[in-house]
Amino acid sequence: MSSTEDLGGRIPLSEPAALTASQQGIYKVISETAVPWANASGFVAKLEDGRLIGPFNIVLESPELGGAFLQFQNAEGKMTSLTERVRQVVILTVGSVWKAPYELYAHTAVARTAGLPEDAVEALAQGEVATSLPEEERLAQQFTKQLALERTVSRAVFDQAKDAFGVRGLVDMVFLAGCYETVCSLLNTFAVPAPRQ
Numbered sequence: 328m329s330s331t332e333d334l335g336g337r338i339p340l341s342e343p344a345a346l347t348a349s350q351q352g353i354y355k356v357i358s359e360t361a362v363p364w365a366n367a368s369g370f371v372a373k374l375e376d377g378r379l380i381g382p383f384n385i386v387l388e389s390p391e392l393g394g395a396f397l398q399f400q401n402a403e404g405k406m407t408s409l410t411e412r413v414r415q416v417v418i419l420t421v422g423s424v425w426k427a428p429y430e431l432y433a434h435t436a437v438a439r440t441a442g443l444p445e446d447a448v449e450a451l452a453q454g455e456v457a458t459s460l461p462e463e464e465r466l467a468q469q470f471t472k473q474l475a476l477e478r479t480v481s482r483a484v485f486d487q488a489k490d491a492f493g494v495r496g497l498v499d500m501v502f503l504a505g506c507y508e509t510v511c512s513l514l515n516t517f518a519v520p521a522p523r524q
């Protein structure tokens with residue numbers, strides 16, 4: 328991993344001892360939920376000295392809204408009708424459109440953990456058609472990419488995706504894509520890099 332000093336991008340990494348009471352609350356939530364998930368998935372969210380990196384450092388700057396956003400993310404993960412593989416297809420597709428280094432770093436690891444094959448993970452991260460995926464997962468990529476790039480979905484893609492996922496699945500995909508559009512917006516605004524390994 329590179330020097331930790333640049334991992335905050337345009338803002339410094341917050342020192343745990345210097346956090347306000349409201350920041351300490353969200354820091355605790357992230358440390359108890361997101362950090363163990365990151366560790367299990369194979370990417371770094373918290374440094375050995377306790378500082379958070381990636382979007383987790385950024386949300387400390389607006390702890391009330393950041394906390395509400397993390398609650399939404401948690402609800403999406405628990406209540407979605409989408410499989411974990413489809414979720415990771417959607418997330419990597421959004422990341423490829425935004426070219427957000429930390430998001431791609433984190434979710435290529437998560438996608439591998441979810442069982443996506445390496446060639447598909449690489450294709451998704453590069454914004455290429457993941458030809459080795461089953462048709463339903465390729466359709467999730469097509470739907471998400473069209474929505475992210477064109478800000479709309481053609482009738483043909485909509486109808487195919489509706490047949491594959493149902494209306495509920497489409498709503499869940501849009502919620503998920505919007506969630507990661509926000510994550511990527513934060514990461515790119517603050518120029519947050521991926522840790523070098």
